[in-house]
Amino acid sequence: MWNNRFIQVLLSKMSPAAFAAIVVFLITVIALFTPPYIGMADNGDYARILNGLYVKDADYTSQYFGYFVKTFGIFQYYNENSASIFSTQTFFMKAAILINQLFYREDTFDIRFQAGMYLILYVGAIYLLVEALTWKLSKKLGYAMAAIVIFVLGDTGYTAYFSSFYGESVVLIMSVYMVSFGLLLYRKRYNDYLMMILFILSAMILTASKQQNAPVGMIAAPIGVFFIYIRKNTLYRSITSILLIALLGVGVGTYMLIPKEFVNINKYHAMTRGVLMGAVDPEKTLKNFDIDKQYAILNETEYFDAYTTVNVESDILQDEFYSKYGFVSILTYYMMHPNQAGQMLNLAARDGFSIRPNAMGNYERSVGKPFGEQTVFFSGYSLLKKAIAPKTFGFVLLWILTILGLYLPSFVMAIRSRLWRNAIRLPLILMLIGIGLSGIFVSIIGAGDADLAKHEFLFTLIFDLVSLITIIDLISKRLWSQEN
Known part of the structure; x- marks a missing residue:
């Protein structure tokens, strides 16, 4: 009785954004930081990004794909391993190694330090996303929307990447931040200058996080021109224009730096x-x-x-x-050859709704689980999505047309009324869809069907984020309203 009353009082004082952030934090702590520890097995890609670290386990290669390894050695004198690709992920890894050395050991890296750092960043992103999605909604409706976000983005299919050296961790966190800052800018929440700078900074880090994300900057920069007109003052427009040009440059540079x-x-x-x-x-x-x-x-x-x-x-x-x-x-x-293109697109759609690849296991070998076993802890959304999502590119096209059709009326109304801030919601959605599609096209044209489920992570994430925005706008009856 007392516990129920305490929870009711706590929820009455807590915002939906804080509630979502706390719940996602607790779920992920249970998954990644309590036995049996959850992570993702190496598929051979770790060697591309390891910098300052080395494999300690003599039997490491036999665990490829099947078992998660959480400890690595830290070079003390000479670093013979340098990252073979340029990626913003490297900066996060170096920060995690420094934290590890400060609070744990100088010669051994426990990947949970990285997971903890990523989790703190992710919790901040979840808070801002829910704040943007529920801004000016009733608290009751806000909590319901927060629960949807928790179900989708708190899924272990997403957060298990934190205990790995895959670039998807940075992609996940920066994508959520980018969407959050864009929506906060649209809803005139917080300072416009700060939100715009953080929006483009997030897009830059996302673009340079993986070589296949080079198109992100090339897509976001041109469409981002709409954001210039939110404010009339010269300073804001100048800063935004310079940042968009820089974002385009990051996209081109990321492509040029591919080894x-x-x-x-x-x-x-x-x-x-x-x-x-x-x-x-x-x-x-x-x-x-x-x-x-x-x-x-x-x-x-x-x-x-x-x-x-x-x-x-x-x-x-x-x-x-x-x-x-x-x-x-x-x-x-x-x-x-459109028929052959269609076959490849359907092949991509088959794997485009899998948040985590089937090939990589989540448990350490010492746990005793079968080779390649994956966790089902708080994985309801990822399992449901994989089971029921139509596996054709025709469904993807139908989804795109539906989303754009739902947001088009409010965009036209905003343009006719010269409400430029209200008009940026559709370009933001269009930008995200373009980024998601780039994940499919780059995967097919750039690498065929090789490791498609992992290569299409950006698409499946954008699909979830855009769908979340649309569902919440629909439930809260803000699809066709002029909010500002």
């Missing part, structure tokens, strides 16, 4: 696991790219296959295979 090694890996899969895999006549298809038909033997092979018919790193393959095609030529090929 040649990874360019070839992705190009190999784009052809062997994409163009050739779906072709009726692979030899004839190669002629479209002026590639010798003998390379059709590479169809459906992978760059990392233990036994290959040709050395994938050889000069001959560089001259006669890799140099013959690129992103534009593959895109052109798919445009000229």
Whole structure:
């Protein structure tokens, strides 16, 4: 009785945003920081980003895909491992290593220090998102909306990434921040200058977090022009314009900094696991790219296959295979072969609603779980989404048209009334959809079907964020209203 009354009083004093942040924090603490600890197994990608760390377990490679490893060594004198790709993730990792050394050990890194740092950042993002979504709503309705956010974004399918070295952790956190700052700007909550600066900063960190996210800056910057007109004063417009140009530059720079090694890996899969895999006549298809038909033997092979018919790193393959095609030529090929493009898009849609890849386990080997076993703790949303979401690209198109159709009337009304702040909601939604679609197209054109579920993480996250915004606007009857 006393406990119930205490909870009622506490909730009456607590905002829906604070409630959502606290609940997500508690759920994630239970999942990641209490036995059995939850994380994500290495699929071989960790080597790309490890900087200052090394593998201590002599049997580490046998745990690839199957088991989560939480401790690594910290180089004390000479760092022979440097990140092979440029990524903003590196800065977060260095911060986590520093915290680890301050409060734990100088020579051993416990990945839970990184998970804790990510969790604190994520809780802040959840708070701001719910604050933006429930601003000016009744507390009762606000709590209901907060519960929806908790169910979706508190899912362990998302937060398990914190206990890993995958870039998806940074993608998740920065995407939620970016959406939050955009909505707070739209709803005129807090300071416009601060919200705009943080919005673009979040977009920059997101863009440079993974090489495949380079299109984020290239999409967000042009559409972000709408944000310039929120205020009439010259200072605001000048700052916003400069920041948008910088964001575009980050997108271009991220693309230019992709190492040649990874360019070839992705190009190999784009052809062997994409163009050739779906072709009726692979030899004839190669002629479209002026590639010798003998390379059709590479169809459906992978760059990392233990036994290959040709050395994938050889000069001959560089001259006669890799140099013959690129992103534009593959895109052109798919445009000229819509049936094959449709097959690849449906293949992408099949994996585009899986928050966590099936391939990676969540438990340490010492727990005794089967190889590759995944947790079901607070995974209701990720399991439901994977089970019921239609697995066709036609559904994705229908979803896009529905979302845009719902927000178009208020956009037109805002433009006609010259309410420029009200008009930025649709461009923000359009920006997010464009970013989500880039996750699909870049994955297909850039790497075929190789590791699609993980490569499409950005799409599945954007799908959830846009759907959350729409559902909450619909329930709160703000789809067609002029809020400001």
